[in-house]
Amino acid sequence: MTRSLISMPGETVDGGFDVLQLRRRIDDIDQSIIDLIRTRKEISRQVQRTPTDVGGPRVEPVREADITNNYHVPFGDAGSALAAALLQICRG
């Protein structure tokens, strides 16, 4: 069987995988996630500062349950834990 000369990102020309290159991609993805969380936190603060929320509760349990479910569906209990951590970060 002939092997393609075009390698995928992270794949070496002999068909193996370059762990260091793959880890660099993981680091890039993690940095993108961190940047997105920072953006999410800023937007969350804006929602919490809207005039209708002045004096209102900082925690919106129904909204948080929906968000938690969004993460639980793809990732199960780990997704729920991830949502809890995200909400904790974003609530400030």
Ligand SMILES: O=C(O)C(=O)C[C@]1(C(=O)O)C=C[C@@H](O)C=C1
């Ligand atoms: O949606 C809101 O009302 C928000 O304040 C944002 C947010 C969030 O970060 O997603 C933060 C706190 C609330 O408990 C629920 C959700």
